[in-house]
Amino acid sequence: MLISYVIRRIIWAVPFLFAASLVAFALITLPPGDYVTTLAQTLAESGDQVDQARLAALRARYGLDQPFIIQYFMWIGGVLQGDFGMSFEWNQPVAQLIWERLGLSFILEFSTLIFAWGVALPVGIYSAVRKYSAGDYVVSVIGFLGLALPNFLIALVLMYVAVVHFGVDVTGLFSPQYRDAPWSWDKFVNLLQHLWIPVIILGTSATAGLMRIMRANLLDELNKPYVVTARAKGLSEWKLILKYPVRLALNPFVSTIGWAFPQLISGAVITAYVLSLPTAGPLMLQALLAQDMYLAGAFILLLCCFSIIGMLVSDILLALVDPRIRFR
Amino acid sequence: MTTIADPRTIDMRTDAQASQWRLTWRAFRRHRLAVVSLVIVLLFYVVGAFAEFFAPFDPETTSSRHIYHPPQAIHFIDWQADGSWSIRPHVESMVVKRDPISLSATYEADPARKIYLSLFGQGQPYTMWGIFQADRHLLAAADPADRFYLLGTDRLGRDVLSRVIHGSRVSMSIGLLGVSISLVIGVLLGGISGYYGGFVDTAVQRVVELILSLPTIPIWLGLSAALPQEWSPLTRYFAITVILSLIGWTELARVVRGRFLSLRMEDFVIAARLDGGSQGRVIFRHMLPSMASHIIASVTLAIPAMIIAETALSFIGLGLTPPIISWGVLLKEAQNIRSIAQAPWLFAPGVAVCIAVLALNFLGDGLRDAADPYSNEKQ
Numbered sequence: 050m051l052i053s054y055v056i057r058r059i060i061w062a063v064p065f066l067f068a069a070s071l072v073a074f075a076l077i078t079l080p081p082g083d084y085v086t087t088l089a090q091t092l093a094e095s096g097d098q099v100d101q102a103r104l105a106a107l108r109a110r111y112g113l114d115q116p117f118i119i120q121y122f123m124w125i126g127g128v129l130q131g132d133f134g135m136s137f138e139w140n141q142p143v144a145q146l147i148w149e150r151l152g153l154s155f156i157l158e159f160s161t162l163i164f165a166w167g168v169a170l171p172v173g174i175y176s177a178v179r180k181y182s183a184g185d186y187v188v189s190v191i192g193f194l195g196l197a198l199p200n201f202l203i204a205l206v207l208m209y210v211a212v213v214h215f216g217v218d219v220t221g222l223f224s225p226q227y228r229d230a231p232w233s234w235d236k237f238v239n240l241l242q243h244l245w246i247p248v249i250i251l252g253t254s255a256t257a258g259l260m261r262i263m264r265a266n267l268l269d270e271l272n273k274p275y276v277v278t279a280r281a282k283g284l285s286e287w288k289l290i291l292k293y294p295v296r297l298a299l300n301p302f303v304s305t306i307g308w309a310f311p312q313l314i315s316g317a318v319i320t321a322y323v324l325s326l327p328t329a330g331p332l333m334l335q336a337l338l339a340q341d342m343y344l345a346g347a348f349i350l351l352l353c354c355f356s357i358i359g360m361l362v363s364d365i366l367l368a369l370v371d372p373r374i375r376f377r
Numbered sequence: 378m379t380t381i382a383d384p385r386t387i388d389m390r391t392d393a394q395a396s397q398w399r400l401t402w403r404a405f406r407r408h409r410l411a412v413v414s415l416v417i418v419l420l421f422y423v424v425g426a427f428a429e430f431f432a433p434f435d436p437e438t439t440s441s442r443h444i445y446h447p448p449q450a451i452h453f454i455d456w457q458a459d460g461s462w463s464i465r466p467h468v469e470s471m472v473v474k475r476d477p478i479s480l481s482a483t484y485e486a487d488p489a490r491k492i493y494l495s496l497f498g499q500g501q502p503y504t505m506w507g508i509f510q511a512d513r514h515l516l517a518a519a520d521p522a523d524r525f526y527l528l529g530t531d532r533l534g535r536d537v538l539s540r541v542i543h544g545s546r547v548s549m550s551i552g553l554l555g556v557s558i559s560l561v562i563g564v565l566l567g568g569i570s571g572y573y574g575g576f577v578d579t580a581v582q583r584v585v586e587l588i589l590s591l592p593t594i595p596i597w598l599g600l601s602a603a604l605p606q607e608w609s610p611l612t613r614y615f616a617i618t619v620i621l622s623l624i625g626w627t628e629l630a631r632v633v634r635g636r637f638l639s640l641r642m643e644d645f646v647i648a649a650r651l652d653g654g655s656q657g658r659v660i661f662r663h664m665l666p667s668m669a670s671h672i673i674a675s676v677t678l679a680i681p682a683m684i685i686a687e688t689a690l691s692f693i694g695l696g697l698t699p700p701i702i703s704w705g706v707l708l709k710e711a712q713n714i715r716s717i718a719q720a721p722w723l724f725a726p727g728v729a730v731c732i733a734v735l736a737l738n739f740l741g742d743g744l745r746d747a748a749d750p751y752s753n754e755k756q
Contacts, residue, residue, distance in 0.1 A: 065590065069587070069591060072591070076599030076600065076603070077599065079599070079603035193738070194735070197681065197734045197735045197738050198731055198734070199689060199730065199734075201689060202708075202730065205708075205712075205717070205724070205727065206724070206727075209714070209717050209718065209721065212714055212718055213718050311589070311590060311591060311593070312592070314592035314595075315592040315593050315595070316594070318592075318595060319594060319689050319692070319693060322693055323712070333598070334693060334695075337598055337602040337695070338694075338695075340602075345599070345602075348595065349596070352595050353595070355592075356590055356592050357591075360590045
């Protein structure tokens with residue numbers, strides 16, 4: 050039953066991935082003109098001779114004169130073989146440019162998810178069990194602020210406080226000496242030393258949302274008769290709460306990673322821009338502004354895929370935790 | 378001895394006749410935080426609507442003598458040199474001191490020179506909404522030639538307070554306008570999906586799921602990068618609003634669909650249908666009014682998300698661009714760590730965003746609780 054559910058769910062993801070690739074490609078072909086027009090403009094501005102024949106050759110080489118649907122299939126065919134096209138701006142294959150940044154993006158988002166879970170779960174349980182206590186109010190207020198404040202504002206304020214009051218630079222993910230160095234254990238440790246700041250900034254809204262969900266669910270469960278029964282039988286309070294109602298309240302919690310993930314990726318783009326992290330966001334922005342279409346397209350496509358796969362994983366996790374899902 | 382009230386004298390009608398709107402309003406009033414938030418939100422909209430009047434100066438007027446001028450506090454008690462005093466609001470003028478070595482400018486208060494303020498005083502003339510000519514401001518310097526800066530100035534010596542006030546017009550209205558567009562799409566698609574069910578429902582739900590599973594910011598960025606640069610600011614403003622609402626409708630569609638699904642089998646809907654009411658009548662006369670309060674609550678909760686989205690887009694330079702003034706455009710000035718270290722008051726638009734977003738969230742939460750008849754059981 051579980052296996053057939055997982056297979057069905059994976060098959061469902063395929064049309065989604067296809068639709069996402071269409072969206073990504075439509076987005077990068079939307080701007081009026083193409084890279085070649087931008088290039089011609091830059092050349093004209095700098096006073097160079099614009100060679101029409103060369104421009105036409107460039108167009109033909111990248112298939113820019115073909116209709117949309119043919120361009121799309123040329124592109125997606127390449128993508129499926131791992132060829133994301135050329136970055137016009139960097140004059141390098143896109144595939145060489147994106148993986149390290151996407152990897153760092155993934156590390157950042159995954160750590161944030163772990164952080165959000167690790168904080169939201171115990172705090173949510175605490176504020177449900179100690180409902181209307183001072184701690185609950187404090188947590189609720191912080192949660193509300195975390196939900197309402199945009200990530201990039203928190204990032205800006207934190208940057209300001211760090212620079213003005215502590216004289217520390219919180220931007221980037223590596224110290225200068227490791228920035229272009231090959232991967233090593235020291236570089237990894239250095240990454241961890243920098244990672245926690247963006248993780249906390251990004252994690253605030255996700256943590257706040259998850260906390261509220263956990264609290265609401267647990268509150269619903271705590272009033273049920275089985276809890277009263279267990280308490281009447283003399284089970285110790287914490288053991289009782291952790292063993293029964295928390296387990297039930299966990300189900301909606303698991304299913305929320307699904308929607309937390311796309312939001313996390315979204316938030317990461319802008320926060321990374323503010324903190325100038327070497328992740329996918331800033332390079333994607335630059336590519337979009339320069340109409341470097343294949344580079345921008347690869348980022349949009351892969352971020353969308355991340356997000357869809359995140360949803361998929363959370364659905365499968367939910368089926369593992371809650372057997373009722375599998376039979377639906 | 379106790380007197381027992383005669384049951385016949387108790388007037389039962391007031392309660393029995395309270396409409397759903399009345400009940401909702403009553404439940405809402407009990408939510409004190411939500412009521413306060415309602416007042417704040419209304420204030421923001423009023424200030425935004427009459428920005429020219431509330432702003433002490435024109436937001437574009439530059440002053441080369443007042444670059445990065447720090448905020449001035451309003452003093453109410455006016456001490457004279459001879460020790461007498463009177464109540465007369467004023468700010469102390471500030472003079473530039475230049476460090477002889479680093480040449481960096483610092484401002485110092487000059488208690489001797491006071492700028493008196495007056496309510497509804499004459500200031501810079503303006504044209505409200507491009508129609509009315511006027512020159513009265515809520516707060517103006519007694520001498521119209523004087524300038525005062527309650528929130529400081531930016532790198533061109535423009536008054537930050539005036540800019541934040543003008544920004545609230547664009548930022549708050551973009552939320553309202555964007556939500557109106559997504560409301561139309563959401564109610565239409567959610568309604569169709571929930572009312573007809575079956576294949577249509579599945580199709581709409583798949584689209585909603587797809588949109589929800591995609592990260593919004595990269596898509597918004599892609600869409601706004603596609604906007605032609607030569608568009609006029611107003612066209613750009615509308616285009617950005619449409620872009621934001623293209624994705625924002627999904628949540629509303631889900632709410633509407635859920636309500637339609639649960640209402641479809643309610644007795645009063647079946648009765649209306651059996652009475653021969655046309656489909657349009659059943660939907661618009663019977664079903665939509667009974668979910669209106671829910672829709673209003675979801676709409677209120679959708680506005681802050683729009684405001685944040687606009688702010689974020691403009692902040693990274695892909696949303697609105699000058700000469701339009703929005704909170705996001707203003708925050709772009711605060712992007713540079715050197716300028717905020719020198720002028721932390723450039724965060725003011727960020728504070729405005731936070732207050733507006735928090736108030737809208739509390740208001741929406743209060744409305745949602747009030748609109749839900751079952752939430753009363755807990756009280």
